[in-house]
Amino acid sequence: MSFLRSFNILVVSDEADKLYRIFDLIGINFKKPQSSRDFKSFTYYDIAFLDIDSDGWEKRLYELKQYMPVIAFGKSDINKAVEAMKLGATDFLIKPLKNDQILSIFEKFKNYPKVEIPGLIGISKIMEEVCCGIKKAALTDSNVLITGESGTGKELVARAIHNLSDRKNNQFVVINCSAIPDTLLESELFGFERGAFTGATYTKKGLIEWAHGGTVFFDEIGDVSPLFQTKILRVIQEGEFIKIGGSHPVKVDVRIIAATNQDLIKACKEGRFREDLYYRLNVIHIELPPLRNRKEDIPILTEFFIKKHASKRKDLSVKGITEEALESLMNYSFPGNVRELENIIERAIAFTESSEITVKDLPSYVLKPHSSKKSTFPSNLKEAIESYEKELIWQALQKSKGNISKAAELLGIHRQQLQRILKRFKIAV
Ligand SMILES: Nc1ncnc2c1ncn2[C@@H]1O[C@H](COP(=O)(O)OP(=O)(O)OP(=O)(O)O)[C@@H](O)[C@H]1O
Ligand SMILES: [Mg+2]
Incomplete structure (x- = not known):
């Protein structure tokens, strides 16, 4: 019998080689650490086999179970087996380990997901x-x-x-x-x-x-x-x-x-x-x-949200973000975390006039005063007023969840007037 899925297995035992030989024999597709120097962090492994006939196994079990299912194994000792299960072992096997017992363990875990979780983006x-x-x-x-x-x-x-x-x-x-x-x-x-x-x-x-x-x-x-x-x-x-x-x-x-x-x-x-x-x-x-403590996730989340919201622009295909704009995002503290990043990207897609989001498309509070370069600083009063106007309109649209009549009401203007401004700014709602 052969499992298509490959497992990263951690065996914690003096008899580890014996176990790896059994895995091989029964056709399990696995990777094991080649030497103690090759030891990866716990998050690398999918499953652990822990020998509980060794000293300090309780502490080991406590550590391992935070990261992966732990199969405890040991001599036939009912008290120890109960203790291991109580401490969080997923299963208990009695020595000498039998091939069919091990097979059934892997059978149980073969559909067990790898670390990636659908819809949850992050590389940190x-x-x-x-x-x-x-x-x-x-x-x-x-x-x-x-x-x-x-x-x-x-x-x-x-x-x-x-x-x-x-x-x-x-x-x-x-x-x-x-x-x-x-x-x-x-x-x-x-x-x-x-x-x-x-x-x-x-x-x-x-x-x-x-x-x-x-x-x-x-x-x-x-x-x-x-x-x-x-x-x-x-x-x-x-x-x-x-x-x-x-x-x-x-x-x-x-x-x-x-x-x-x-x-x-x-x-x-x-x-x-x-x-x-x-x-x-x-x-x-x-x-x-918080997002500010895992900034390395910002670029991949940004890309994900651009793809998610790009279709809202019918007149333009927004494909990416300039390096400068991404840098501004990397330097921002995101008090509203991932939801705020998504919001900023959605807003930028509605505002942008190019296929790449630029610094000009980001809300002014994202840009730190000292990092605002010449190109981002409004060159004249008209530009400054327009930028402020855009900001207010965006906030009203957020509050009204895209409802133009309600947004116009919040802004104290007529619906047709707001529609004209949206057209002027090429904002797609
Ligand atoms: N890692 C992520 N990958 C992709 N999208 C994410 C991620 N984290 C959050 N989001 C998105 O950010 C938004 C906010 O997420 P969610 O509602 O789960 O947060 P929350 O912690 O429950 O917020 P609140 O405390 O305000 O209720 C959602 O649109 C969600 O899809
Ligand atoms: Mg919530």
Whole structure:
């Protein structure tokens, strides 16, 4: 039997050569480190086999499991096997290892994704580690807490975990926690039975029930009320809830992913967030770093967003960005992270008059005062006013989500007047 997919396997054992010989014998296509000098960083490997008959295996297991599934193996010792599984091993095999046992392990992992995650762009080391976290989380049913500043991609990561997991064919239900007032909480989350209260003329399924077999994504979990916290803790702990007017608990099978841009540890210390809930959610933690800490991702993200939005210009084919404009982006701090970069590119595509985005197409706040070269500085008052006009129009269009009438209203001008200006500036909406 031969696996098309090649595995990068890390074996941590005095008997590593023996294992590699078995992999060879049973036809597994793999790469192994040639010598200890050849040892790659953990993110390079797809799977690890860890011998737990060696000293310090617990610490090793803790390190490895952050990056890849770990198959523990050792002598027949039930206590140790249980401990290894508790510490996060994905499987346990008893020595001497049998070919068919190893085969079944690889069979299980053959569709296991490589580090690349569809739709998640990035080449930085940090993003590679995020991808490893996603891969690992997708393999389990453990709850996940995703933290990071606004616009860093928390929802994108949550969806990626769902889409790569066994739950992918069931619902991914987003619950925007801060949008549900306490008065509607139970009805929204758990639903109600017909006749539960005046006006309950039908039985309503709550969001949690919709997610049965799938994933619930609690967005902005740091902002929820004490009541909300208590209600969801029960679902997490018991795997069940009671509908309004219901007489018995409804069992649900859901994986919970939560996201926040707040410091939950601080919130726990200040008594704003339940510590027990925090620990229940934070089984796997994925931290999304701000874009300014992974600047090497900016060029590839820029290219990706140009391709994504280029089709919005019917009169022009925007293909790239000048070196100077990219340099300005590289020097910018992106308080709004990836979402802000996407916005800037979308805006530049609407404004540009050439097939390459230039510095002139970027918003003025991106350009640092000291780096604004002669060519970027408006040469006369007319140009300066036009640039300001463009900025205001863009902001109004952003706010109105591209609706020209609404944007005109925000700007205090007539719709036809705005249309004429858009035409003059060759802005495509
Ligand atoms: N690594 C990435 N590759 C491609 N697109 C990304 C990446 N990170 C974020 N984005 C895009 O940036 C936008 C913001 O991402 P997302 O909504 O997931 O962020 P968020 O962290 O949930 O933000 P907020 O805290 O404001 O809710 C989305 O359009 C998303 O597709
Ligand atoms: Mg979000």
